[in-house]
Every structure is written in C-alpha cells, then in structure tokens.
Amino acid sequence: MSRIAYVNGKFVPQRHAYVAMEDRGYQFADGMYEVAAFIGGALLDAERHLDRMEYSLAELGIPMPASRASIRLLIAELIAQNSRRSGLVYIQVTRGVAPRNHAPNAALRPVLSLSVLPVSIASDAARAKGAKAVTAPDMRWKRCDIKSIALLPNVMARGVSVSAGVRETIMVNAQGEVTEGSATNIFFVRPDGAIQTHPKDTHILGGITREVVIELAHAAGIAVVERPYAAADIPKAAEVFFTSTSAFVMPLTHIDDIRIGDGKPGPVTQRLIALYHAHVAKETA
Ligand SMILES: Cc1ncc(COP(=O)(O)O)c(C=O)c1O
Numbered sequence: 001m002s003r004i005a006y007v008n009g010k011f012v013p014q015r016h017a018y019v020a021m022e023d024r025g026y027q028f029a030d031g032m033y034e035v036a037a038f039i040g041g042a043l044l045d046a047e048r049h050l051d052r053m054e055y056s057l058a059e060l061g062i063p064m065p066a067s068r069a070s071i072r073l074l075i076a077e078l079i080a081q082n083s084r085r086s087g088l089v090y091i092q093v094t095r096g097v098a099p100r101n102h103a104p105n106a107a108l109r110p111v112l113s114l115s116v117l118p119v120s121i122a123s124d125a126a127r128a129k130g131a132k133a134v135t136a137p138d139m140r141w142k143r144c145d146i147k148s149i150a151l152l153p154n155v156m157a158r159g160v161s162v163s164a165g166v167r168e169t170i171m172v173n174a175q176g177e178v179t180e181g182s183a184t185n186i187f188f189v190r191p192d193g194a195i196q197t198h199p200k201d202t203h204i205l206g207g208i209t210r211e212v213v214i215e216l217a218h219a220a221g222i223a224v225v226e227r228p229y230a231a232a233d234i235p236k237a238a239e240v241f242f243t244s245t246s247a248f249v250m251p252l253t254h255i256d257d258i259r260i261g262d263g264k265p266g267p268v269t270q271r272l273i274a275l276y277h278a279h280v281a282k283e284t285a
Pocket of ligand 1: 035154180181182183184185205206207208209210243244245246
C-alpha cells in the first residue's frame with residue numbers, strides 16, 4: 001500500500017509529493033511542524049496539538065494555513081487514505097514560496113503539508129525494558145518553545161546517541177542543567193518520590209505528552225516540581241523517564257553508563273505509564 005501525502009492542496013502518492021525549490025522552509029527552515037499520534041484512527045490530544053500549532057505559527061508571524069476544523073478534516077482524510085489504524089501524522093507549515101530574500105513577506109500564502117510517518121509508536125515491550133541515553137551540550141537558540149523545522153542542533157545531538165548506540169541524547173545547558181532530550185522531555189523521580197522536570201519556558205519545547213503526564217501526576221497525588229535538574233545530580237535520581245508523542249512515557253535505565261536506580265523501570269514511572277495508557281484509551285475511545 002503506497003503512502004499518501006497532502007501537499008499543495010492535493011492528496012498525492014508520497015513519491016509524487018514535492019514542494020517548490022523556493023519554499024522558504026527549504027531555503028531558510030522558515031516554518032514549523034507538529035507530530036501527533038493516531039490510534040484506532042483517532043487523533044490523540046488533537047486540540048492540544050492544534051493549540052501548539054497555532055502558538056508556533058503566531059510566534060513566527062505565519063498565518064494559519066486553514067481553519068482548525070479544515071485541518072482536522074484533512075488529517076482524518078489522510079489517515080483514511082493511508083489505510084492505517086495507528087501511527088504518527090506529520091504536519092508542516094512553511095511561510096510560503098517566494099524568490100529568496102530573508103525579509104519575511106506578510107503577504108505570502110503559507111504552505112501546509114501532511115504525511116503519515118512510516119514509524120510505529122513504541123511498544124509496551126520497549127517500555128517494559130526501558131532505554132539508555134547519553135548527555136551532550138544543548139547548542140540551540142533562545143526560542144526552543146517554537147516547534148521550528150530548524151532542527152540542526154537536535155539532529156546533531158541525536159547523532160551523539162546514535163554513535164553511542166543508545167536511544168536518546170539528554171541536552172545540558174551552559175549552567176549544567178538538563179533542558180530536554182533531542183526530541184523528548186526528561187523527567188527525574190527524586191528520592192522523595194516527587195517528579196522534577198524543566199519548566200515550560202523558552203528553553204524547551206512544551207511537549208504535549210509532558211503536559212498530559214504532569215496533569216495525570218497531579219491528579220494521582222504525585223508531587224511535580226517544574227525546576228531545572230542539575231546534570232551533576234543524575235546519579236542521585238531514583239528513576240528517570242522521557243516523554244514524547246511517539247514513545248509515550250519511556251523509562252531510562254542508564255545515562256552515560258550511570259545505572260539509574262536498580263537499572264530497571266521504577267514504580268513511579270510504571271504508574272505514570274499506566275495512567276498515560278488510560279488517558280490514551282479514554283481519548284481515542
Ligand atoms: C525538542 C523536543 N522536546 C520535546 C518533544 C516532545 O514533545 P511531544 O510530547 O509533544 O511529542 C519533542 C517532540 O518532537 C521535541 O522535538
């Protein structure tokens with residue numbers, strides 16, 4: 001079954017999905033993206049993803065390419081045309097197509113493209129085993145809250161974990177604080193049972209999974225501390241996990257060859273995995 005994409009206002013086979021050479025996304029990384037999961041054909045946390053999409057576009061001064069309702073309809077059609085029950089939808093909006101010139105022209109028509117990514121959501125078996133990570137310097141700009149398609153520092157950070165043969169790279173800023181993963185948010189379970197994660201500000205991307213996990217933790221009576229965690233304190237963490245649309249809640253068992261806890265997914269992380277599964281089931285029922 002060939003993949004179907006939406007580009008330039010049409011659904012086309014992915015192999016025929018092209019954008020213009022002078023698309024500002026191609027020439028300046030002048031655009032934003034979203035990734036949302038769909039399960040049983042239903043988009044998970046759709047409104048939250050659309051809120052973040054509107055936020056990124058507003059911060060970049062790019063108009064919404066269509067109404068929220070139209071975008072939801074296009075995504076539903078894309079999922080139906082791809083004949084998949086679950087997976088990930090990739091949404092990208094660039095400022096538009098124009099002769100190369102840095103100046104952002106407010107009159108341009110934004111370019112919306114949609115596709116279904118050929119990857120699966122992490123399995124229960126992967127979560128039961130947990131994953132390993134390494135740390136690397138955070139080399140990014142000062143507006144990490146915008147889900148920009150300019151991902152070179154994230155790509156380079158991820159390259160560090162690829163070379164190390166592990167799942168994720170945890171980025172550490174010049175102050176020695178953990179900001180987030182190359183494409184994930186990082187949580188530490190402290191010895192007192194509270195979970196600590198970097199606050200939602202311009203130094204991190206406010207993950208949708210992060211937001212949901214914080215709400216679930218509050219509702220379950222788990223204390224949440226939104227404060228940067230010192231990389232030097234990684235050995236003191238009882239548990240560590242990351243969150244993302246494609247992995248949900250993933251335990252980290254080793255970071256830079258330091259064993260976290262007893263090297264297995266811990267009880268607080270397992271509880272949050274269960275709570276998150278219940279959230280997914282409710283949302284996609
Ligand atoms: C830098 C960064 N942080 C965090 C996340 C996790 O966000 P979400 O939970 O919305 O997938 C992502 C996802 O792509 C990311 O790129």
